[in-house]
Amino acid sequence: MAVDIEQYKKDLLAQGAEVVFSKTKNLTDTPFSYCGGCGHGVAHRLIMEVIEEMGITADTIGVAPVGCAVIAYEFWNIDAVQAAHGRATAVATGIKRTNPEKFVFSYQGDGDLAAIGTAETVHTCNRGENIAIFFINNGIYGMTGGQMAPTSLIGMRSSTAPYGRQHDVHGYPLSLTNLLAELPGTYYVTRQAVETAAHVRTCKKAIRQAFENQKLNKGVSLVEIVTNCNSGWKMTAPQANKWMKENMFPQYPLGDIKVPKTE
């Protein structure tokens, strides 16, 4: 059922509520389709806030992936393009090359960026396209119902590895981010999370950095955000965050991987 947000807000104010926080104008009023506790919603908010705070809305074009964020453009109140599965960075390349004055970013899941889109991702980074890539790593294919992702951990169960991921059958968890950091075409590579207030704050700084970098023409800024997919992992959101801390973070350690050299 569609909720009339405006009416709800009015009702709350009428009951004496006080406005202490309002969401960025760069998010529409469409309620997120994401599961409660999922990182996609927070990641969306942070990216949209940064664009508003930098005053670059009129100069920004986003690229949505295929994955749970496929309808990101329903939530982002900015101009955006929906790309075929895995092709977001090629689409972003086409936009940026013909519109070098615009801020361009892609937003992609781990299946999108690190499986079907591996070639596009690697070569976009290798060409040093002047874009930002936001990479939502939840170790699973959320949208299609919890299948194994290239980033799934060893032993992790999913609908296509119901007995757990085995390296000799399914290969190893792929940390494409670390590989990409080795390429001269990447300028800034960092791995973040959004499950605590502290992590949200550092993640937002990283996102801001990624956009600021585009002014410098120095190559790709890649921000990986490790999040839970509580539905795909078959856990409650708090359980999923605990599991993420205990299992995902050791495999995908948070922090900067490649930072611009100070000149």
Add this chain to the structure above:
Amino acid sequence: MAEEIQLLKGNEAIAEAAIRCGADAYFGYPITPQSEIIEYLAQEDPYNKRTGMVVLQAESEVAAINMVYGAASTGKKAMTSSSSPGMSLKQEGISYLAGAELPCLIVNVARGGPGLGTIQPSQADYFQTVKGGGHGDYNMIVLAPYTVQEQYDFVKLGFDLAFKYSNPVMILSDGAIGQMMEKVTLSAQVPRETKDYGWNVLGKSENRERRYITSLYLQSEVMEQKNLKIQAKYAEIRKNEIRYEEIQTDDADYILVAYGISARIARKVIRLARAEGIKVGMLRPITLWPFPSARLKELAPKVQGMLTVEMSAGQMIEDVRLAVEGAVPVKHYGRMGGIIASPTEVFINFKKLFNIA
């Protein structure tokens, strides 16, 4: 101003036309027999030396067509080119471009298949080009040049049609037209310009709603409405954009139907036939989609037979048969594997197929 005439290879004509008609970007991946397109562009370096047109060698045809998708989303005149195996890789992107109703130009300088096939010319991509190729109900406007001049002219025409209908346009050429050299009358340089078409993403300003480019409609009712809208557009294109050329069809007893390099062979067959007193004419479809079905149907009762001359096992023949609705026998003659039949060979087989002594 004096006419500017230059001797150009078919592939070079595509590249020069792109620069001159004000194209904003070319994205491609090398493959014979069309690599001269990107090589010519790289040599000319229009980004730095002429118009500011972007030229980029992508890591694959998949990436190239998606770069086109990105550039086209912003209202830029973007194009790509390839040959048959590369065209297969582009099909996903073409379906998305058609679904999102984005204008762009795609060139296929076709070679023989299936599989890796041969680098020699072929017309065996007809089905892929006019019957879909990618998934879903969609069509591209398909232009089939048969001279280097047309190869040149169809670049501008292609972009014009693409933007008029917000739809991908394909130039279906072949290795022979791509590689041959002919005189080309060049057009004047048109400046590049980006307009606000009301749909292209340029960055959302305060005073307007956001724009997004998508081909996703999760609710079936909405998806069906979208399909109906696209189909209505196709009906409009069928009404307005059918192009063909007729040669000596007025008194013809037989009509050859051929496009591209085969139409040049067929033109010679007409001469051979008329020298023997057999009245042969030709209809050359210039648009393969939309197809000149109505005209073929009109001509059918006036003739004794139609022969499609195609460098394939016979693909366009299906559309000719559909067009004439059984009113006249339709046969096919063609060679495969990149072999170009000689006019004499086609003529002998034409007589055999129609039992002409």
